[in-house]
Amino acid sequence: MANEHSELIAAASLLIDQMEGEQGDRHEIWLRLQTTLQQIRATGMPVPDDLLRMERLLEEEFSGDAGA
Numbered sequence: 001m002a003n004e005h006s007e008l009i010a011a012a013s014l015l016i017d018q019m020e021g022e023q024g025d026r027h028e029i030w031l032r033l034q035t036t037l038q039q040i041r042a043t044g045m046p047v048p049d050d051l052l053r054m055e056r057l058l059e060e061e062f063s064g065d066a067g068a
Contacts, residue, residue, distance in 0.1 A: 005043050005045040009040065015032055016051070033055070
């Protein structure tokens with residue numbers, strides 16, 4: 001399970017790098033990041049603080065898109 005957790009953290013970090021580098025659609029990357037964070041939580045392992053901060057920032061950025 002620790003290996004799975006490490007792989008999910010790496011995947012989330014890659015998505016954040018893509019977002020910061022403007023490689024693709026930020027909203028699409030955000031949706032993929034949400035899925036990855038849900039998988040991390042499902043393992044029962046903690047989500048790193050930097051990913052939690054990014055999650056909160058992106059929720060604020062995209063919260064207005066829900067009704068669009």
